[in-house]
Amino acid sequence: MMAASLAVMSEDATDRRPQRDWVLVGLWIALVVVAIVWIAPFVFIVFTSFKSTAQVMSTSAFAPPLSPRFANFSDAWARGRFGTTVFNSAIITLIKVPLGLFISSMAAYALARISFPGAKLLLLAILFGTMIPFQVMLAPLFTLVNSFGLIDTYPGVILPYLAFGVPYQVFILHGFFRGIPVELSEAARIDGASHFVIFTRIFLPLSLPVLAALLIIDFVATWNEFAMALVLLQDRNMWTLPLGLSAFQGQFSRDYGQLNAAIVMTVLPATIVYLIFQRYFVSGLTSGAVKG
Amino acid sequence: MTPRKVLSDARSQAVLLLAPALVIYLVFAIYPMIDVVILSFQKWNGLDPHRQFVGTVNYSDIFTKDPVFWGAFRNTVIWTILSVIFPPIIGLALALGLNQPIFGRNTLRAVYYLPVIIAPIAVATMWRWMYDPFFGLFGEVLGMLGLQSWNQDWLGNRNIALYSAFVAHLWQSVGFSMVLFLAGLQGVNKTLIEAARIDGAGRWNVFRHVTMPALKTTITIVLVLSIISSLKAFDIVYGLTGGGPAQSTQMLALWAFTQSMQIFDFGRGSAISVVLLLITLAVVVPYLRWSQKREEFQ
Numbered sequence: 001m002m003a004a005s006l007a008v009m010s011e012d013a014t015d016r017r018p019q020r021d022w023v024l025v026g027l028w029i030a031l032v033v034v035a036i037v038w039i040a041p042f043v044f045i046v047f048t049s050f051k052s053t054a055q056v057m058s059t060s061a062f063a064p065p066l067s068p069r070f071a072n073f074s075d076a077w078a079r080g081r082f083g084t085t086v087f088n089s090a091i092i093t094l095i096k097v098p099l100g101l102f103i104s105s106m107a108a109y110a111l112a113r114i115s116f117p118g119a120k121l122l123l124l125a126i127l128f129g130t131m132i133p134f135q136v137m138l139a140p141l142f143t144l145v146n147s148f149g150l151i152d153t154y155p156g157v158i159l160p161y162l163a164f165g166v167p168y169q170v171f172i173l174h175g176f177f178r179g180i181p182v183e184l185s186e187a188a189r190i191d192g193a194s195h196f197v198i199f200t201r202i203f204l205p206l207s208l209p210v211l212a213a214l215l216i217i218d219f220v221a222t223w224n225e226f227a228m229a230l231v232l233l234q235d236r237n238m239w240t241l242p243l244g245l246s247a248f249q250g251q252f253s254r255d256y257g258q259l260n261a262a263i264v265m266t267v268l269p270a271t272i273v274y275l276i277f278q279r280y281f282v283s284g285l286t287s288g289a290v291k292g
Numbered sequence: 293m294t295p296r297k298v299l300s301d302a303r304s305q306a307v308l309l310l311a312p313a314l315v316i317y318l319v320f321a322i323y324p325m326i327d328v329v330i331l332s333f334q335k336w337n338g339l340d341p342h343r344q345f346v347g348t349v350n351y352s353d354i355f356t357k358d359p360v361f362w363g364a365f366r367n368t369v370i371w372t373i374l375s376v377i378f379p380p381i382i383g384l385a386l387a388l389g390l391n392q393p394i395f396g397r398n399t400l401r402a403v404y405y406l407p408v409i410i411a412p413i414a415v416a417t418m419w420r421w422m423y424d425p426f427f428g429l430f431g432e433v434l435g436m437l438g439l440q441s442w443n444q445d446w447l448g449n450r451n452i453a454l455y456s457a458f459v460a461h462l463w464q465s466v467g468f469s470m471v472l473f474l475a476g477l478q479g480v481n482k483t484l485i486e487a488a489r490i491d492g493a494g495r496w497n498v499f500r501h502v503t504m505p506a507l508k509t510t511i512t513i514v515l516v517l518s519i520i521s522s523l524k525a526f527d528i529v530y531g532l533t534g535g536g537p538a539q540s541t542q543m544l545a546l547w548a549f550t551q552s553m554q555i556f557d558f559g560r561g562s563a564i565s566v567v568l569l570l571i572t573l574a575v576v577v578p579y580l581r582w583s584q585k586r587e588e589f590q
Contacts, residue, residue, distance in 0.1 A: 023495070028394045034386065035403045038463070042406075044429045045418055061432035107313035114306040122310075124580070129321060131576040133524035135545040136565040139552030140324035140331060143338070163320030166313045195305040224411035226527045231553060242413045246531060249417045259421060266414045274409045278402060 049073070049260035056256040072261040079252065080262050084237060085244035088154075092240060093222045096158045100165045101214055105207070107166070108173035109199045113185055123174065129167030134160070138231045145232055152235040160228055165221070169214055176210045177203060213280040220270045241266055328569070331562035338556050350563035361564065364535075364542040367454055368523065368568075371543065374458050375465070375522035380514050382462075383469025384507075388499070390470075391477045401474070405467035412464065416531025419460035423447050447533050450540035457532045457541055461525070469514050476510025477503070509586070516579045523572050544568045 048056060049072055050065035077083070110116075111123055134141070141160055142151070150156030180203065188198045204211070226242040233239055239247070245266045252259055332350055336343045354361045386404055390397050407415065422429040423446040431443040446456040480503055488498050526545045529535065535542040535550065544564055552561030 024392055024394055027389050027392060031386070031389045031394070031400050032396075035400050038403050038407070041418055041422060041429065041463070044422065048421070056427055061427070061429050103312040103316070106309040110306040110309035114302050114309075116303050116306045122314075124584075126317075127580060127583075128576070129317060131520060131572070131580070132321070132325060133520065133545070133568075133572060134321070135524040135526045136548065136569050136572070137321075137324040137328050138549050139338075139558050139561050139565070140327035141320070142553065143327065143331075143558070144320065144324055159316060160320045163316045166317045167321075170313060195302065195309065199309070220409050224409075224413075226411065226413045226530075227549075230530075231549075242411050242527075245411075245417055246413050249420065249531070253420075256421065256427065259417070263414055263417050263421075266417075267410050270409050270411070271406070274406065275402070 045260050045263055048256055049264045051257050053254075053256055069257060072257040073265065076248070076258040076261040076265065079258065080244055080248040081236070081239075082241075082244065082262075082265060085239050085241045088233075088238060089223060089241040091154060092158055092161070093219060095154070096161045096165070096222050097215060097218045099158075100162045100218060101169060101211060103162070104166050104169035104214075105173050105204065105211070106199065108170045108177055109195070109203055111170070112174050112177035113198075113203075114195060126167045126170050126174075129164075130171055134164050135227050138227060141228065142231045152233055152238045154238075157229060157232045157240075160232065161222060161225065164228075165218060169218070172214060173207065173210065176207055180206055209280075212277075216273060216277045216280045219273060223270055325569070328562045328565045331558050332566045334559050334562075336558040338552070338558050346559065350559040354560055354563050354567070358560070360539050360542055360547055363539055364544050364547040364564075365567075367540075367542060368525070368544045370454065371458060371461075371525055372519055372522040374455075375461070375518045376515050378462055379465045379469045380511070380518060382466045383471075383514070384473050386466070386470045387473035387477055388503075390474060401470075404470055407464040408467040408471075410464070412527035413531045415460055415464050416528050419457075419463075420447065420532055423456060448537055450537050453533055453537060454541045457529055460532060461528050464528070465518075465521070469518070472514050472517075473507070473510060476507050479510075480506040512579075512582070516575060519575050520572060523568060523575075 044061055047065055050068035052069050111119055145151055145156045184202060185198050188202060224242060229240045229243050233243060245262055248262045249259060333345060333347060334343045335346045390401055425431055425443060425445045430446060434440060434443045447453050484502050485498055488502050524545050525543050529541055529543050529546055533541040535546050545568060548561045548564035551564060552558045
């Protein structure tokens with residue numbers, strides 16, 4: 001399953017034809033035009049982020065900032081309290097992502113390798129969970145977290161994040177674990193190893209590529225999450241990066257240069273992670289949704 | 293029973309391995325879903341220790357008295373229809389293009405997919421600025437094309453704001469459909485395509501009679517995921533318009549949030565949520581049955 005989706009990444013030139021294929025040339029031009037349209041917003045945002053308000057008003061949107069104003073970034077950083085929001089986002093992401101993957105993979109192992117009554121039903125419930133929109137439950141989530149006294153705390157937002165991350169991860173890992181030869185775990189069982197040992201010593205090392213894919217996808221999803229944070233983190237000292245950006249736009253939407261600098265700073269971490277780990281994104285996403 | 297014995301018992305081990313994920317999932321995902329149904333039959337402001345049972349009043353209120361509900365309903369339907377048409381078609385077209393042996397495929401794919409990984413709230417902020425009628429990107433581009441008169445307040449005009457918002461969403465979501473189609477295209481039998489070509493089938497006929505039928509499963513998945521993601525549209529609308537102007541871009545998910553968390557009418561907000569939840573289930577349940585069948589079939 002992973003192999004099939006990873007194959008998306010490899011170049012395969014199935015029909016190499018000696019003569020120039022004009023249909024392909026036309027197609028290539030069309031694809032490049034779309035790519036230019038797709039990339040244009042980023043160029044516009046980055047250019048604007050280096051301009052003063054006066055420059056924004058007087059120069060063309062696509063004019064490169066010839067005298068770049070780096071102060072936009074430091075000003076936006078201070079006014080948007082990026083120090084606080086980046087710190088909160090980092091803490092929440094660094095705890096949530098590994099912890100979520102760990103509990104999800106334990107559960108996926110149990111569902112894939114230990115037979116117990118109700119396993120099938122449980123799997124169905126988990127599959128169901130991948131589809132339910134948490135956006136529908138913001139009010140009861142607030143009520144629940146509030147009843148634990150966890151509004152404006154890290155656990156108060158990490159626990160719901162975990163809950164809504166578990167189904168997708170369990171589903172994908174379960175599919176992967178089931179593909180691992182039974183003989184492998186059976187041999188270890190006969191030697192007296194407990195399931196926990198088999199899980200940590202055999203299954204986790206074998207599934208590193210899937211775990212990496214899930215880790216990166218979950219990093220971006222957690223880093224970008226907005227709706228739940230909006231409800232569960234009301235104190236501005238607890239805000240995450242997306243909340244900070246939203247508030248920044250509300251307050252300083254006329255400071256074009258700084259607003260765009262704030263956008264660039266918000267978007268940059270996920271973009272870098274994406275550019276470095278590109279292939280994992282595609283494999284992780286497609287292995288879940290499209291099988292074989 | 294000693295601890296060692298508990299560990300050696302397979303079932304207890306299963307319970308121990310499952311417990312952390314399961315408990316968190318039940319408490320923080322399943323319980324709120326049940327609670328939203330309970331809340332929809334109650335009157336509550338979010339603070340009062342007592343939640344008063346009021347029967348179906350909240351439902352009759354949103355259906356008959358709420359001036360925004362049906363508008364939000366209509367917008368959600370429009371958004372969903374647009375989402376099952378445009379991102380999948382453009383995504384499929386791009387995937388088919390990238391499936392050919394062309395120069396720079398990996399770079400092109402990376403470019404189309406890039407918006408997918410950006411926070412929707414950041415996309416909203418970006419596009420709000422691009423839609424700025426005075427200094428934004430669209431005014432500029434129209435000016436370059438000599439079409440200044442077409443420029444307008446994209447997000448301030450209630451007749452087009454919803455579609456302006458959707459274009460931002462389109463830019464963000466096309467890459468996702470594309471990647472799913474690319475994966476689906478890997479499953480298309482290459483020998484079958486070759487055979488069709490040898491038999492003299494042109495590009496269109498190969499696509500129509502070989503590729504499309506092989507993509508049936510992928511198409512279903514893409515459509516279902518598009519429907520579900522458009523039903524929960526929240527961040528992008530919140531960031532772009534906040535539901536305005538004059539509620540012309542209001543969505544069910546956002547309106548449910550507004551009722552509960554800003555107007556503090558948890559009953560009504562939850563009733564709206566339940567309506568949305570039921571619509572989602574109407575899509576999800578048949579889909580799950582279909583995918584279960586497919587699983588067993590394999």
